[in-house]
Amino acid sequence: MKKNTNTRFMFGGQDRPRKDNFKGRSGEKRKKQLLSIKERKVDSLNKEIADIRSRYAQIEPSKINSFTDFPLSKRTLEGLRIAKFASPTDIQRESIGLALKGNDVLGAAKTGSGKTLAFLIPVLECLFREKWSHMDGLGALIISPTRELAYQTFEVLKRVGNRHDFSAGLVIGGKHLREETARLNRTNIVICTPGRLLQHMDETFNFTADSLQILVLDEADRILDMGFAQSMNAIIENLPSERQTLLFSATQTKSIKDLARLSLNNPVYVSVHENAAYSTPTQLEQSYIVCELHDKMNILWSFVKNHLKSKVLIFMSSCKQVKFIFECFRRFRPGVTVLCLHGGMNQLKRVSAYREFCRKKHAVLFATDIAARGLDFPAVNWVIQMDCPEDANTYIHRAGRTARYEKGGEAMLLLLPSEEEAMVQHLKDKKIPIECIKVNSKKIWSIQNKLESNCAADPHLKEMAQRAFLGYLRSVFLMSDKKVFNVHKLDIEEYSRSLGLAIAPKVRFLKRDQKRLEEKAAKIKKKIKDKQVEEYESDDLSESESRLHPEIASGSESESESDKDIDSENDSDQSEQSESENENSHVTKNKSNQEMNFDVDEDDVDDLFTVKRVELEDDSEEELEKSEKKEKTISKAALAKKLTKQKITVNTKIQFDEEGEEIEDKLKKPVVKKTFEDDEDEGGINIQVARQRMMEEDKFDKQLFRERIKQKHKEERIKKKEKMREEKKKKKNDDNEDDDEDEEGVPFEGTEDTDQLIAELPDPDKIYGRESEEEDDSEEEESDDEG
Template sequence: MPKSKKQQKVHHKLKRALARDEEEEVLKKLERRIDEYDPAKDEDSMTQFEELPITEQTLKGLKEASFVKMTEIQKKTIPIALKGEDLMSTAKTGSGKTLAFLVPTIELLIRNKTSEYDGLTALIVLPTRELSVQIFEVLTKIGKYNNFSAGLVIGGKDFKFEKDRISKMNILIGTPGRISQHLNESVGLEVSNFQVLVLDEADRCLDMGFKKQIDNIIGHLPASRQTMLFSATQTDNIKDLARLSLTNPRRIGGNTLGVDGSDSQEVSLSSIPETLSQFYIRIPLDEKLDVLWSFIKSHLKSKILVFFSSSKQVQYTYETFRQLQPGISLLKLYGRNKQTTRLETITKFARSQHSCLFATDIVARGLDFPTIDWVIQVDCPEDAATYVHRVGRCARFGRKGNSLAMLLPSEEEGMLARLKANKIEPKFMNIKSKNKKSIRPQLQSLCFKDPILKNLGQRAFISYYRSIFVQKDKDIFKIDALPTEKFAASLGLPGAPKIKIKGGQGAKEKKNMSRKLVALEQTNDDGEEANDKGDKVRTKYDRMFERKNQTVLSDHYLNLAGTKKAQTQAEDEEDDSDDDFMKVKRKDHDLNLDELPDLNKPVSKRAEKKALSKKMSLTGNATKLKFDDDGVAHPLYELEDEDDFKAKGSAKDQKESFVSKETVAMNEADIEDMLTVKEKKKEKKRRRKEMERRMNESSDDEDANIEQDMEYSSGEEPDSKKPKWFQNDKHVKKNDDVLEIDEPETLEDLESLTQRLLQE
C-alpha cells in the first residue's frame, strides 16, 4: 500500500537521523585513529592518502585531482596537524606543502560540523596574489564534495564586491594587506568560531614588510586556535615567529629550536632537490644580455624562467627581445602589472610547452609551473634563501631540471661562499666565445629609432644600480666594481644616465621605524635631540620663532637678491637639482626698512580681514599697460595734460569741432548703409523672379505629360488653352453650385487665390 504524507515525513526524518548517527560514528572512529597515531611508529607505514584518518569526501576530491601518494612532508605533517597541534614546517620546494595544510584544514572543519552560519573558521595567508590564486584552485578541487564555503581575497579586485559576500565564507585565502583590510572594515566578518590559521611562506611575508598587517590579523583572531607555518626556508629569528602566538609548536624539518629562542642560528635551508642540476658562469656585466640571447636561441624547444632584480629590467628585456624575435614565445611578469594581466600570464606560461618568462622575485615563491626545463638567474640573488626559492621553480615532485646563475667576477667569491655554507655547490660552466652572439648593434638601433624604448633602457640601467646599492651583503654586491659605461653600451644607450639614489642602505628600515624611538635614540647627554652629525635638531617651534617678516624679506627673495647670507645658506645646503647651473640674478634694491610696517604690533581682526580681502588685493598697482611701436609701455587709459588741452583752443570750440566731424562721418556711414540695403533688395527680387520662372517651366512640363498620358472616359477633349500657374486645380476646384477653395500654403498661393476670387 502507498504510504501517506505523514508516514513519508516520519520515514524521511528517521532516514536523516540514521544518516546523522552514521556520520557521527564515522567521525568518532576518525577521532580515535587520530588519537592513537604515533609519529615515531606509523610515519613509515603510511604512503597513500587513503591510509590517513580522513573522510570519504576529502578522499574522493583528492583522487579526482590525481593526488594518491603522499610526499615526505605530507607524511610528517598531516597526521600531526590532524591532532590539532601547532606546527612550524620547513620542506623542499615542490615537495607538496599545499596539501600538507589544506587537508588538515578541511578535516578540522568537517569534524567541527562547520556551516555557513558559523562565519570565518579558517584563514590561509600568503605573500603574493599568484600563490593565493593557485592555492584557492587546489582547494576547490579537493574540497568540492564538502558543504563549507571558501573565498579568495587579494589586491586588485573589487573590495566592495568582496565585502558584500565575505560574511558567508568559512575559509578565506588571500594576501595580508587585503585580509587585514577586511578584518578592519567588513562588518559582517564574524571570527568568534575561528579555528585554523595557516601562514604559508612565513619568512617571505615578514621580509616583504607585512609585519603590521600580520599583527593586525592576529589581533582580530581568538587565542584558542590552531596555527600552522609553512615555508621552503625558515629563519631562526624567534621573535618574529613567536609573536604569532604559537602554543608548543612541533618543528618539522630544519632545526629543532623552541619558541623561547634559547638557541640562535641564522638560517636553516632545506636541501635542493636531487634531480636539479645546478650551474653557474662567470661573466662581465656588459655581456649578460648577449649570453641570455644566445642561450634562448639555442634552447627554443625548452621552457625557460629568467629572473631579474627589478621590474624595469624585465620590461626592457622583454620589449627588445620581442622586437628581435628569437623564435620562442616571450612573456613577462612583475608586481606592478594589473591583476588580470598577471593571472593571464601565469595561465599562459603554465599551459605552454615551449616559452620563456622574464620575471622578478614575485614568481620565486610557491608558484607551481609544470615541466620547467631551465631557471636562469641573470642577476645575482639577494641571499642563499632567494637562490633556493628561485631554483625551486623547476625539478618539482621528482622531475628533472636545470639552473644557471650568472655571477659577476666581483660577486663570484662571496656568493659561492654563502651557498657553500648552506651545502649548495653549483658547478662551473664555461661558455665558448663562438657560441655567443652579440646583439649590441641591434639594441643601439632600436633605442635610436624609438625614444620610448631608449627611456626604458635608461630606467633599467638606473634600477639595476639601485638594486645593487640597497643590498646588505657588501661582500657580494660591490657597486664600485661595476663598469658603468660598458653596461650602458650593452643596453644600446649612447651613454650612462645620471644616477640619483635617495635613502641608501637601511632606508626601508628607517622609514618603518617609530618616530618616537628614533627621537629617543638621537637624544644626547644634555637631553636635547641630535641628528646624525651630532648637531642639535631644530623642531618646528624653533623654525617658527626663527622666521623673519616673510611678507617682506622671504628666503626666496634673499636668494634672488644674492645677499651674502643667502649665499652662505646655499653653500651649506645640498641641492640635488640637475638645473642648478642656471641662476637668476637681480640688482639689489634700496629698501628703507624704517618705512616698513611693524609686524610685531598687534593688529585688529577687522584690519586683518580688510587687508586679506580680495578687493584690497586688486587695488594699488594693478594697472594694465600697452606698448607702442617703439616698445615703450603706456597705461591703457592716459589723461591728456591740461596745458596741451588748452593749446588746442577752448573747450566749446573743441566740442563743436568734434561733433561736426562725427556728424559728417555718420552721414557718410548712413549713405553707405542705404546703398547696401538697396543692393540687398534688388538681389532678393532677382532671386524671387528666378524662382517663379523655374516653377512655371516645371508646371508646363507636367501639363504636357498629363495631356499625353491621360485618357478621358467621357470622350471630352481637354482645353487647349494652358491655364496659368495660379489657376491650378490644386488651389481652386469649381463645380456648378459650389466653389471649393483649398487652404493657401505659401504667400504666392495666397496672392493667386486673391486674384482668382476677384475675377470670379
C-alpha cells in the same frame, strides 16, 4: 478565457512548493521518513567522526605508504583519488598526522615536495570533525604572500575538496571589493593575501574571525618578515588566541620573536630534509657564470636562441627590467613564445600569463620575485637568475621552480666579478652545491646594435630602457648585503650602452651616496690624524721633560726596571696599531736614543720648543659636531638685505638678440623703479616701501592686461571681418552666376533710365563697413569700461 491548471507552468517549470507535499496523512508520513533519513545521516556522520578520532593515536609516519593509511574522511579520500594523489611525500607523511592531532606545526621541506597538500588535508579534516556549515562562517584562514600563490592554492583546494560541502573563497587584490564583501561572511575557507584581508577586516561590515578554527601561513618566513610585519600584526590582533596554527616554507623561520607574535601552543618543528647533505633537490643541476654587466643582454639572447625547445623561467630584480627586456624580445622575435609576470600588471593579465605559461610546453617567462615562491609551473627545464638574488634563501626559492616532485631541472646564476666571492660563500654556507662554468664566446650573439637602433627610432622604448637602467641600479643600491652588492663598482656607461642608450641617464642618488661616503672617509681620516698628533705630542713632552731633568732619568735600579717594563708594554701596544702610528713611534725612539748636549744657545732652545709646542686642535668627534651645529644660520631677511646692498637682482632671465642687445620682456621685467631705504634694521627690508612698489607694479600689470585683451579682441574682429567678406564675395559670385543664367534664358534689354538708376544706388560695402566700424568702436568702449 480558460484557466490554466498546470502547476509546473505556474511555478516556473518546477513542482509545487514542498509545504503542499506535507499536507494530510501522506504528508505526515513523508515528514517522518525525511526526519528518519536525516537522523540516520547524522548518526552515521557521528560514528565516522568518532572512528576517525580514535585512529589518530595509531598514526605512525614510517608505516604510511598511501593516503588511505591516514585516518581521513571518505569525502577527503574520494577527492584525493579524483585528483590523482596516491602516495604522500616525506613532508606530508610527517606533518599530516601531527596536524590531525591538533598540534601547531612548523613544517620545512625542499621546494616541490608537496607542502600545499600537507596543510590542505588537515584544514578539510578539521572543519569536517566540527561539522562546519556555511551558517558557521569563517572556519579556516590560509594566508599567502602573493596573489599567484593564493590562486594556485585555491585551485588545488577545489580539486581535493570537491566532495565536501564547505564554501571557499579567494580574497586577493585586483578584484571587485563589493563582490567579495557580499560573500565573505558565508565563506568557510578563505585563501587570501595579507593586504586584502586586512582591508576587509577594516571595512567589511560584520566580518569577524571569532570562530576561526585553524590558521595556515604559506611561505611563513616571507609573511613574517619586515615586508608584511605591520599587516600581519594587525591581522593577528583580530584572530582568536585559541586556534590551531600551521606554518610551512622551504626556508622556515626559527625566530622566537616571530613565533611569539603568533601565540603558538607547544609547536612541533618538522623538517624532513634538515639533515640532508644539500638544501636543494638532488636532481637539480646548479651552475653559475661570471660575466660583466654589459654582457648580460647578449648572453641572455644567445641562451634563448639556443634553447627554443625548452621551457625557461628568467628572474630579474625589478619590474622595469622585466618590462623592457620583454618588449625587446617581443620585437626581436626569438622563435619561441615570450611572456612576462611582474607586480605592475593588473590581476587579469597576471592570471592570464600564469595560465599560459603553465599550458605551454616551450616558452620563456620573464618574472620578478613574485614568481619565486610556491608557484608550481609544470615541466620547467631551466631557471635563469639574470640578477644576483638578495640572499641564499631567495636563491633556493628561485631555483626551486624547476626539478619539482623528483623531476629533473637546471638552474643557472649570472654573477658579476664583484659579486662572485661573497655570494658563492653564502651559497656554500647554506649547503647549496654550485659549480662555475664558462661561456663559449663563439656562440654569443650581440644585439647591442639592434637595441641602439630601436631605442633611437622609438622614444617609448628609449624611456623604458632608461627606467630599466635606473631600476636595476636602485635595486642594487638598496640591497643590505654590501659585501655582495656594491653599486659603485658597476660600469654604468657600458651598461647603459648595452641597453641601447647612447647617453647614460643621470643617477642622482648615486652622486649623493658618493658624497656621503667621501665625507665619512674624510671624518675618519681626520680622526686618525688627530689621534696621531696626540700621541706625537705626548711622546715629545715626555722627551723634553727628560732633557730638563736628567736626574730623573738616572734613578735607582728599581725605577729603571719599571721603566723598562713600561717601555716593553708601550712597544707591544704600538705593534698593534697601524703602520702610520708605528712610523711615529720609531721617530720618537730614535730621538730618545740620541745623546743630548745641554750646552746650547738660546736660539737652539727656542727652536727646540717652537717645534715641540705646535698648537693643534684636539677636538673629539662630539665637539666637531657641536661646532658644526653652532655655525651661524643666515635668515632669509638678512640674505635679502645683503643682496639688495650688493645690488644683485635674483630670479632674472636676460635674453639677447642676434646683434647682442638685451631683449626686454615687459611682462616679466618690472618697469617701476625700485626704491629701497638703506636702513640697518634687523628686518632687512622696508615693508611699507615694498608695499608701495608692489601697488605701482600692480597698476602697470593691469594696464598691460587691458592692452593684451584689446589686442586679442581686435584680432578676433579682424578675423570675423575677413570671414564675413569672404562669405559676401562668395554669395555675390553665386548671385552673378544666377543672373548670367537668367540673362541667357531671357535677354534683358537695358535702357538709359535703368542704367542711371543703377549708377545712383549706394555702395553696400561702404555702408556695411561703416556699421561694422561703429560696432568695433562700441565693443572697444565696453572692454575699456570692463577693464
